[in-house]
Amino acid sequence: MKKTRVLWLSAISCNGNTHSFLNYPYLEQFLSDFEFIYHPVLESDYSLEDITACGIACDILLIEGAISSEFQRADVAITQIIESYAQEVKKIVTVGTCATFGGIFGENDNVTGLHFDKEKRTDxxxxxxxxxxxxxxxxxxxxxxxxxxxxxxKELLISVDKFLRPKEYFAYTVHNGCTRNEYFEYKIDNHKFGTLEGCMFYEHGCQAPYTQGSCNKILWNEVNSKTRAGLPCMGCTEPTFPKQNLFHTKKNMGIPQNLPVGVAKRTYLTLAGITKAFTIERLEKKLFDD
Amino acid sequence: MIKLIEKIEGEAKLNFNFKDNKIDFVDIKFMSTRNIENILRGKSPLDALVINPRVCGICGHAHLIATVGALEDCYDDLKISNKAKTIRELTLNFELIQNHFKWFYLTMLPLFGHKQQVLKATYPSQLMAKAIALFGGQYPHTSYAIVGGVVCEITEMDKIKLQHLITETIKFVEDNLVKSENFSVCKNIDNVFKMEGDLPNLLRQIKEEKLLERGKSYDRFIAFGANSYFKKGKSLKTRVSHAISLNYVKESEIPSSFAKNVSYKEKYYEVGPLSRAMINKIPLVIDAHRKYGDSILSRILARVCEISQLLEHSKKLIQALDLSEPSFIEPPVDISQLNASGCSAVEAARGTLIHKVEIENGVIKNYEIITPTQWNLSGGTKDKQGVSQKAMIGLSDIKTAELVFKSFDVCSVCTTH
Incomplete structure (x- = not known):
């Protein structure tokens, strides 16, 4: 089968997505089915100047990094490069939160994602x-x-959410599959950093119950996830990333301000009340120390 | 003649001036900046632990470790367990190792006319990323090192997994990079020339193409990030002194470029694996340096050598980990109560990385980052050239100049933070 031609175009980025992509375990298979006409690290048949000079045939445009009309690659405005390829390609994929919503570099003035400035549509x-x-x-x-x-x-129909994210991966919350789930379910708010036990939602800013993503379904580097390790979810797949005070849970009258997706405050309070009836010794002590 | 240098985690523009068919001066220009230091201003200091790894996709972990060091330096009486210190050191080692594999197979080999061997770069670097993720949850972009220690707890079972990842990586080195069990203890560069493997093949090619002496600069080295393996110090040729102070490090603006210059006592120094090896007096690198100076050969050798040294050292660190110690000790006061400043220096893959923070009423008032590439690529004037500029002087072709330039393992995104 003919290789699919892909342009990996970096805008205002840290190259983190480039390097995360290189962690894909079956790259040999991938590279036999796809060909990069340009990639920030991998060899390609064309130079950046070739890419910016004229329209090289391409099937998919990947954009990594946030976008600003002032930002240039090889002396050509990134917006112009995007425009010259966007028309012709079958699909555009924004790779990462910067390209999608602006992300960390979106904190700068006039820097946004391709279609979104945080939650807001751009035109x-x-x-x-x-x-x-x-x-x-x-x-x-x-x-x-x-x-x-x-x-x-394969020209499959990809069902997407309102931010154009494939539902198959973004319909889940990061909370799904976390090894600390039981501490959340029974509202045991005794988390301390540096331990295997406890849930970071109550005190330490974990955003997993209201962040869409598959971090705990498809593990990172095939071995772990941030929340499993004991690091709060920072909500990095969301348009609001980065929020402020990331290691701290914002609360109103002792109740976390942000509740799990779709859960009303009143029902959450009722549930929390019911969990007070539980005393689960197994979850009050160390998992397996004496 | 202006050439756009690509695939250095971004680009740089090199303007070559020739005199009598030899490179006489090279003006280095970076074209953008991302204002990370501005983004940090006014934020909670702990948020820097999340923002700063995003300076760089290939050495972001060094930025995390530098950040936590700078924040902890704001305290007078903070306790960190040896266990947490060792875990941080391990994950930083793993990041250096993954970087070096990528640099050798993705950047260096193609410059010598070889087809890029993607899988030889990604297989071992994925193993190292897994090892980081065991502690940090993921790689890249974890924030697992926090003020007071690390967020994770590890078990004897985790140690077993970790040891296997290291053993597998060492096996990769011995099956591919240098096919000899003696490489890590080898003291004579002549013996490496006789070995088999991708490194010895490349070294022989350098010899055949008469590039042995290329890329020499000031022969001045510096490293600030001391830990259980690296020593802090500077080396003028082979004369090492350990009495150096961050107070003499100066950053200055350059009108033509978004990168800033960095000097120590008004002089430019090389940073990176060759500097570390000179200061640590690694016998094999010292021998190569004695024969070929601070050339591309010594730089390539030092970087690959570091893979083996850090893998061996990491094995020892894992054995010595005392799991009964706490991973995290609560700081005596919350960082939101502080008015203080702090700084730290760590050895990132490409050399010394410095972070400085000023906290006022519990928020970041000022943040300053000095990256390794700034040291190596400081763009000086004709009379006072930067390290990489000087290394390119006298070369007769741009292809070799690009090779010399990339032998410093340039990182554009770091430079344009």
């Missing part, structure tokens, strides 16, 4: 909205990106 590339898929995350999970590219290659 510069509006005419390409329907051919775009967003893979958010800081960085992207390599498997989520690669499988989406295969789905495009």
């Amino acid at each position: 510069t590339f509006e005419h390409y909205f329907d051919k775009t898929i967003s893979i958010s995350g800081c960085p992207i999970h390599p498997e989520v990106l690669v499988n989406t590219l295969y789905a495009i290659k």
Whole structure:
């Protein structure tokens, strides 16, 4: 089968998605099915100047990094490079939270994602909205990106949410599959850093119950996830990333301000009340120390 | 003649001036900046632990370790367990190792006319990323090192997994990079020339193409990030002194570029694996330096050598980990109560990385980052050239100049933080 031609275009980025992609375990297979006409690290047949000079044939445009009309690559405005490829390609994929929502570099003035400035729609590339898929995350999970590219290659119908993220990966919350789930379910708010036990939602800013992503479904580097390790979820797949005071849970009258997706405050309070009836010794002590 | 140098985690523009068919001066220009230091201003100091790894996709972990060091330096009486210190050192080692594999196979080999061997870069670097993720949850972009220690707890079972990842990486080195069990203890560069493997092959090619002496600069080295393996110090040729102070490090603006210059006592120094090896007096690198000076050969050798040294050292660190110690000790006061300043220096893959923070009423008032590439690529004037500028002087072609330039393992995103 003919290789699918992909342009990996970096805008204002840290190259974190580039390196996260290199962690994909089956790269040999991928590189036999796809060909990069340009990639920030991997060899390509074309130089950046070739890419910016004229329209090289291309099937999928990948954009990594936030976008500003002032930012240039090889002396050509990034917006102009995007425009010259966007028309021709079958699909555009925003790779990472910066390209999707602006992310960390979106904190600078006039820097946004391709279609979104945080949650707000932008209009510069509006005419390409329907051919775009967003893979958010800081960085992207390599498997989520690669499988989406295969789905495009196979011309599968990809069901997306309002931010154009494939539902198959972003319908879950990061909370799904966390090894600390029981401490959340029974509202045991005794987390201390440096331990295997406890849930970071109550005190330490964990955003996993209201962040969409597959971090605990498809593990990172095939071995772990931030919340399993004991690091709060920072909400890096969301348009609001980065929020402030990331290691601290904002509360109103002792109740976390942000509740799990779709859960009303009143019902949450009722549930929390009921969990007070439990005394689960197993979860009050160390998992397996004496 | 202006050439756009690509695939250095971004680009740089090099303007080559020739005189009598030889490079006479090279003006180095970086074209953008991302204002990370501005983004940090006004934020909670702990948020820097999340923002700063995003300075760089390939050495972001060094930025995390530098950040936590700078924040902890704001305290007078903070306790960190040896266990937490060792875990941080291990994950930083793993990041250096993954970087070096990528640099050798993705950047260096193609410059010598070889096809890029993607899988030889990604297989071992994925093993190292897994090892970081065991502690930090993921790689890149974890924030697992926090003020007071690390967020994770590890078990004897985790140690077993970690040891296997290291053993597998060492096996990769011995099957591919240098096919000899003696490489890590080898003291004579002549013996490496006789070995088999991707490194010895490259070294022989350098010899055949008469590039042995290329890329020499000031022969002045510096490293600030001391830990259980690296020593802090400077080396003028081979004369090492350990009495150096961050107070003499100066950063200055350059009108033509977004990168800032960095000097020590008004002089430019090389940072990176060759500097570390000179200061640590690694016998094999000292021998190569004695024969070929601070050339591309010594730089390449030092970087690859570091892979083996850090893998061996990491094995020892894991054995010595005392799991009964706490991973995290609560700081005596919350950081939101502080009015203080702090700084730290760590050895990142490309050399000394310095972070400085000023906290006022519990928020970041000022943040300053000095990256390794700034040291190596300081763009001086014709009379006072930067390290990489000087290394390119006298070369007759741009292809070799690009090779010399990239032998410093340039990182554009770090430079344009």
